[in-house]
Each structure stands twice: as structure tokens, then as C-alpha cells.
Amino acid sequence: SEEKSLNFIEQIIEEDIANGTHGGRVLTRFPPEPNGYLHIGHAKSICLNFGLALKYNGQTNLRFDDTNPVTEDTEYVDSIKADIRWLGFEWANELYASDYFEQLYQFATKLIELGYAYVDDSTSEEIASMKGTPTEPGKESPYRARTAAENLALFADMRAGKFKDGEKVLRAKVDMASPNMHMRDPIIYRIRHAHHHRTGDTWCIYPMYDFAHGQSDSIEQITHSICTLEFIPHRALYDWFIEKLNIFPSHQYEFARLNMTYAVMSKRKLLQLVNENHVTGWDDPRMPTISGLRRRGYTPASIRQFCEKIGVAKRDNLIDISLLEFCIREELNKTANRVMAVLDPIKLVLTNYPEGEVEHMQVENNPEDPTAGSRSIPFSRSLWIEREDFMENPPKKFFRLGVGLSVRLKSAYIVTCTGFDKDADGNVTTVYATYLPESKSGTDNSGLTVKGTIHWVSEQHAATAEVRLYDRLFKVEDVGNAEGDFKDHINADSLHLIQNAYIEPSLLEAKEGERLQFMRKGYFVVDKDSTPGRPVFNRTVTLKDTWAK
Numbered sequence: 001s002e003e004k005s006l007n008f009i010e011q012i013i014e015e016d017i018a019n020g021t022h023g024g025r026v027l028t029r030f031p032p033e034p035n036g037y038l039h040i041g042h043a044k045s046i047c048l049n050f051g052l053a054l055k056y057n058g059q060t061n062l063r064f065d066d067t068n069p070v071t072e073d074t075e076y077v078d079s080i081k082a083d084i085r086w087l088g089f090e091w092a093n094e095l096y097a098s099d100y101f102e103q104l105y106q107f108a109t110k111l112i113e114l115g116y117a118y119v120d121d122s123t124s125e126e127i128a129s130m131k132g133t134p135t136e137p138g139k140e141s142p143y144r145a146r147t148a149a150e151n152l153a154l155f156a157d158m159r160a161g162k163f164k165d166g167e168k169v170l171r172a173k174v175d176m177a178s179p180n181m182h183m184r185d186p187i188i189y190r191i192r193h194a195h196h197h198r199t200g201d202t203w204c205i206y207p208m209y210d211f212a213h214g215q216s217d218s219i220e221q222i223t224h225s226i227c228t229l230e231f232i233p234h235r236a237l238y239d240w241f242i243e244k245l246n247i248f249p250s251h252q253y254e255f256a257r258l259n260m261t262y263a264v265m266s267k268r269k270l271l272q273l274v275n276e277n278h279v280t281g282w283d284d285p286r287m288p289t290i291s292g293l294r295r296r297g298y299t300p301a302s303i304r305q306f307c308e309k310i311g312v313a314k315r316d317n318l319i320d321i322s323l324l325e326f327c328i329r330e331e332l333n334k335t336a337n338r339v340m341a342v343l344d345p346i347k348l349v350l351t352n353y354p355e356g357e358v359e360h361m362q363v364e365n366n367p368e369d370p371t372a373g374s375r376s377i378p379f380s381r382s383l384w385i386e387r388e389d390f391m392e393n394p395p396k397k398f399f400r401l402g403v404g405l406s407v408r409l410k411s412a413y414i415v416t417c418t419g420f421d422k423d424a425d426g427n428v429t430t431v432y433a434t435y436l437p438e439s440k441s442g443t444d445n446s447g448l449t450v451k452g453t454i455h456w457v458s459e460q461h462a463a464t465a466e467v468r469l470y471d472r473l474f475k476v477e478d479v480g481n482a483e484g485d486f487k488d489h490i491n492a493d494s495l496h497l498i499q500n501a502y503i504e505p506s507l508l509e510a511k512e513g514e515r516l517q518f519m520r521k522g523y524f525v526v527d528k529d530s531t532p533g534r535p536v537f538n539r540t541v542t543l544k545d546t547w548a549k
């Protein structure tokens with residue numbers, strides 16, 4: 001059938017709707033920790049959470065998971081909001097886990113009263129050493145037997161700032177013999193005398209992820225709380241808190257996180273790349289961040305399309321980055337105007353073309369889009385062509401230039417190479433050719449056909465541009481599982497900078513963010529570093545095929 005089959009989360013939601021669970025209501029959330037910029041892995045989670053809500057007539061909350069005061073920052077909050085909107089999604093409510101600190105404190109107090117939590121004076125080393133192993137049970141803390149009254153007083157003192165960092169923690173009293181290590185009396189509050197980006201110095205105790213996350217879901221009455229597979233062992237605890245507190249029963253579902261070849265997908269590692277200047281910033285076009293992909297020339301639709309194609313799996317896998325490239329190439333093929341730019345120039349002189357004459361060649365903007373129109377490009381006796389389009393000793397089937405060979409200059413004339421000059425080092429400096437006046441594109445009655453077509457820019461009309469060609473940021477496919485430190489695998493040649501490319505004059509008008517196809521060279525976007533008269537272009541992706549077949 002034409003219908004795409006449902007993924008496993010859609011199946012669950014459709015069953016819930018059919019059974020009237022939560023009144024058939026769907027409320028998802030996207031819960032980023034504001035400790036870095038979003039990356040393509042987050043895009044997968046965003047497309048999933050917002051996509052499900054759209055599909056099932058529900059809503060999605062944006063909740064900042066800001067329970068760790070040390071690593072979080074408002075700069076990240078702002079970038080996250082901008083990136084989600086850019087991807088094309090709008091949240092129902094902008095929420096912060098830190099807004100629930102008082103409520104979470106009350107939940108913790110309730111657990112203490114119920115005998116399900118206690119204050120532990122053990123050091124973190126002692127707690128770790130009593131944790132046991134997956135095959136042998138842990139040991140109960142000597143503080144586990146404290147009375148509720150004693151625990152309530154101590155917890156209040158923790159909040160009041162009477163203790164130093166690490167002096168005490170609040171632990172859930174679950175089961176030190178549980179086969180699930182997360183159930184062995186997990187820490188739910190710790191002391192942190194640190195300034196928080198929103199609550200300032202109001203708090204010196206902060207809830208741990210496991211205590212904050214599920215309860216935040218429950219407070220918001222989230223129906224489907226979707227997270228990545230590594231949280232499977234946390235689910236029992238998620239359910240335990242909800243059951244013991246007798247609060248709204250949100251439910252957690254897990255899917256496989258996105259891993260992509262030649263990329264790292266952890267904010268901690270991405271931050272290292274930024275801080276240690278391996279890249280120019282979070283939005284460096286080589287970064288797998290949303291802001292990096294945007295600056296690279298990716299569109300929101302191409303990223304959404306990628307997320308759609310990779311689907312929702314229950315097992316970890318490694319997605320080939322070429323799938324992402326395929327998605328943007330497909331879109332730009334339909335939408336990007338074709339222009340001419342010569343990246344590695346040599347001069348071509350048409351010896352029989354009148355000196356001083358200028359013609360204006362009509363060029364179709366986009367053969368894939370009949371509504372895109374056309375423009376005119378100046379043509380003259382002296383042109384720039386790509387160095388690789390000429391060979392001194394061309395092999396058979398080289399359908400470009402070499403002495404005696406003919407080629408069509410795109411949207412202009414057929415030319416035949418007659419000779420060339422070399423400098424003292426043996427580098428070709430100028431190629432000479434004659435043109436065939438009756439072969440002009442559109443009015444060609446020369447009767448000749450040639451196999452190759454090459455692009456060009458008129459020397460006297462050319463503008464110059466900086467062009468940045470990017471390669472993979474890493475040399476190995478599976479960076480996450482490669483030996484040694486991930487930074488050992490950084491590709492030192494991931495940026496090829498061209499200071500002076502020659503571009504057709506129309507490109508001086510191109511605006512930041514505009515996407516174009518440089519014929520035969522790939523898709524490019526105008527970078528924010530552009531200045532009037534000197535645009536900067538980033539290559540988004542190469543063309544799949546050149547048309548110089």
C-alpha cells in the first residue's frame with residue numbers, strides 16, 4: 001500500500017487514543033538541557049515529538065531541563081528556541097524544570113513522610129562503594145534507618161544552606177538488592193552552592209535528573225514522554241516515583257538515538273571542539289549542530305526529510321551522513337538557481353573574437369523550475385575557465401579542452417583549442433581557442449555537436465569571492481567507537497579555502513543565506529562573513545553527477 005506503516009510510537013499512541021487513555025489527548029515534550037547548541041540528533045527528537053503532536057492533534061511543550069546550575073546558560077536557551085522555530089515547529093508552552101523547584105521539593109518532602117526517602121551523610125565514595133555490582137546486592141547505608149522527622153529536619157537544613165557541597169544527599173529508599181542498579185537508593189537531591197541562570201541563589205540544593213524529569217512530565221500531564229534508549233533502566237524509577245507520589249501517570253517510551261558517520265553527537269564533545277578552536281564556533285559549517293547545518297546551507301525541510309527517512313528505531317544504529325547530503329541535494333536541485341563560478345581559474349582567450357566586444361548571453365536560471373526565469377551574462381574575448389577543464393596531453397574520451405579538441409562554453413559558443421602558454425615552472429597560464437560564430441546557443445546552425453560543456457566567467461566582468469569547500473570533520477566513520485580520544489580522529493584538511501574565485505557579476509547581488517548551484521561544482525550558500533563587493537560562499541554539498549560526461 002501507499003501508506004507508510006506506523007512506527008512503534010505511533011502504534012502506541014493510536015492504541016491509547018482508541019482506548020481513550022488520557023481522554024485520547026496527546027501531549028509530548030522536548031526537554032533540552034540548556035548546556036549547548038542543538039545538533040542533528042536533537043532534530044530527530046524534535047521532529048518526532050512535534051511531529052507526533054501534529055499528527056494526532058496534540059501539543060508539545062518546550063521544557064528546559066535546567067536542573068544543573070553549573071553548565072547552563074541563557075545563550076543556550078535562546079539558541080535552542082531559535083533552532084526549533086527555524087526547523088518549523090512551535091511549542092504550546094515554554095517551561096523550565098527550575099520553575100518546579102518548589103513543587104519538586106514538596107514531592108521530596110512527601111516521599112520522606114511516606115518513609116521513601118532519607119538524608120545520607122555518606123561521602124560519594126562511600127555511597128559508590130556500597131552500591132554493589134549488577135550480580136551482588138549493595139549494602140544499606142547506616143543512615144537509612146533515620147526517622148521521617150529527623151529526615152524532614154535535615155532536608156530543611158540542607159535547603160537552608162546549613163551544609164557544604166557534598167556533605168549530605170537525599171536518597172530514595174527503594175531496594176539495595178534490586179537487579180536494576182538505578183533502583184539501589186538513587187540520590188535525588190544534592191547540595192550545590194551555585195548560581196543558577198534563572199533562580200539565582202534561591203536554591204543550594206538541586207534535584208537529580210531522575211527525580212526532576214518524570215515529575216516535571218507529570219506536573220505538565222505529559223502523555224507520552226519520549227527519550228533515548230539509554231533511559232530504559234531509568235524507567236522503573238520513573239514509574240516508582242509516580243506511583244509513590246500518586247501523581248499524574250506520564251509514561252516513558254524509548255527510541256534509538258541518532259548516530260551519524262563522521263560526526264560526534266554529544267554536546268560535551270562539541271563544546272570541546274569549540275573551546276579548543278578545532279572549529280570556529282557552534283555554527284561552524286562543519287559542525288553537526290542545527291546552527292552549523294544552517295550556515296552550511298541546509299534547509300529546515302531537508303533536515304525534516306532526513307529525520308523522516310531514518311525513521312524511529314528501537315535499536316541503535318549508525319546513519320550514513322550521505323543520507324543527509326542526499327536530502328539537501330534533492331531539494332536544492334529543484335530550488336537553487338544555476339550560476340557560473342570558476343574556483344581554480346586559468347585564462348581562455350578566443351583569438352578570433354573581436355577585441356572590446358561584449359555580448360550578453362541568456363542563461364536559464366533553473367532548468368528544473370520553469371518559473372525561475374533567466375538572466376543575461378556578459379561574454380567577451382577573454383574568459384576564466386577551470387584549470388581542470390584543459391589538459392596538455394588529454395587522454396581519449398577527455399571531452400573538454402586540449403589542443404585540437406572542441407567544447408561548448410555553457411550558453412555561448414563552441415570553441416576549439418589551438419594552443420596554450422606555460423610559465424617557467426611548466427604551469428599552464430593561458431589557453432587559446434577559436435570560436436564558431438554560427439554555434440551560438442539558441443541560434444546554433446553550425447551542424448556540429450560536441451560532447452562536453454564547460455562553465456566560464458568573462459575576465460573583465462568577473463567579481464571575486466571567497467569560497468569555502470568543506471570535507472568531513474573526522475577521518476573515521478564511527479567516531480564514537482573509534483580507538484583513543486575522539487579528537488585524534490579530526491580531519492586536519494576539513495576546510496579548503498579559495499581566496500579568489502571568479503564569479504559572474506550577478507552574484508554580487510546575492511544575499512546572506514541565498515542558495516545557489518555553481519554549475520558542475522556543487523551547491524553553495526552565501527555566508528554571513530560576506531562584505532559588499534566580496535561575497536563568501538560555503539559549499540553545502542557537491543553535485544552527485546557532473547554534466548561533463
Ligand code: ATP
Nearest residue numbers: 031032033041042044045227228257258265266267
Ligand atoms: P548530549 O549527549 O548531546 O548532551 P542529551 O541527551 O544530554 O544529549 P539533552 O539536551 O538532554 O541532550 O537532549 C534533549 C532531548 O534530545 C532528549 O530528549 C534527548 O533524548 C534527545 N536527544 C539528544 N541527543 C539525541 C540523539 N543523538 N538522537 C536522538 N535524540 C537525541
Ligand code: MG
Nearest residue numbers: 031032033065
Ligand atoms: Mg539530557
Ligand code: MG
Nearest residue numbers: 033266267268
Ligand atoms: Mg548531555
